[in-house]
Amino acid sequence: MREGNHDAEPPVDELCDRIVALYHDNLHRTLPVLVGELARLAEHDCAGEMLAETRAVVAELVPQLEGHLSKEENVLFPALAALAQADREGRSRPPLPFPTVLHPIRMMETEHARIETAMARLRAITQGFAPADDASVAWRHCLTQLARLDADLREHHRIEDEELFPRALELERRLP
Numbered sequence: 001m002r003e004g005n006h007d008a009e010p011p012v013d014e015l016c017d018r019i020v021a022l023y024h025d026n027l028h029r030t031l032p033v034l035v036g037e038l039a040r041l042a043e044h045d046c047a048g049e050m051l052a053e054t055r056a057v058v059a060e061l062v063p064q065l066e067g068h069l070s071k072e073e074n075v076l077f078p079a080l081a082a083l084a085q086a087d088r089e090g091r092s093r094p095p096l097p098f099p100t101v102l103h104p105i106r107m108m109e110t111e112h113a114r115i116e117t118a119m120a121r122l123r124a125i126t127q128g129f130a131p132a133d134d135a136s137v138a139w140r141h142c143l144t145q146l147a148r149l150d151a152d153l154r155e156h157h158r159i160e161d162e163e164l165f166p167r168a169l170e171l172e173r174r175l176p
């Protein structure tokens with residue numbers, strides 16, 4: 001395995017699978033729950049203006065995130081898996097839906113930045129996801145979920161931007 005030069009690093013396709021199992025699956029599971037909890041809170045109007053602003057940002061963020069995950073899972077990651085497979089089998093670059101993976105990778109990086117901008121807005125609105133002393137249990141729970149989403153997205157994007165994408169580009173360059 002030529003990729004095995006970096007002994008400690010999993011192959012690119014294995015890294016994609018780990019990202020999906022560690023981060024994507026969790027997002028698919030937790031985003032609808034978060035949206036539902038925010039909607040229920042709004043019915044009881046516990047957190048007023050802060051809740052309304054949070055819901056507005058989340059309403060934009062969730063479809064952005066779902067579209068992003070879908071592009072990675074259905075387009076980019078299968079292409080990276082095909083590159084990794086060709087590398088293992090000593091084959092040349094397989095036919096892909098794009099001339100190079102550079103363009104979809106750049107698009108994913110741009111989307112990461114957009115998602116992070118939305119998360120920064122949520123941090124600002126909620127004053128760092130910190131509940132007020134008189135915050136309800138339900139609102140505290142939503143803030144905890146948002147803080148976890150923020151931390152997970154930072155690590156998720158860091159792994160993709162700093163590990164997966166550079167290695168995928170290097171792999172593509174290396175294939176005959």
Ligand SMILES: [Fe+2]
Pocket residue numbers: 019023024069072156160
């Ligand atoms: Fe991802």
Ligand SMILES: [Fe+2]
Pocket residue numbers: 068072108112157160
């Ligand atoms: Fe991503």
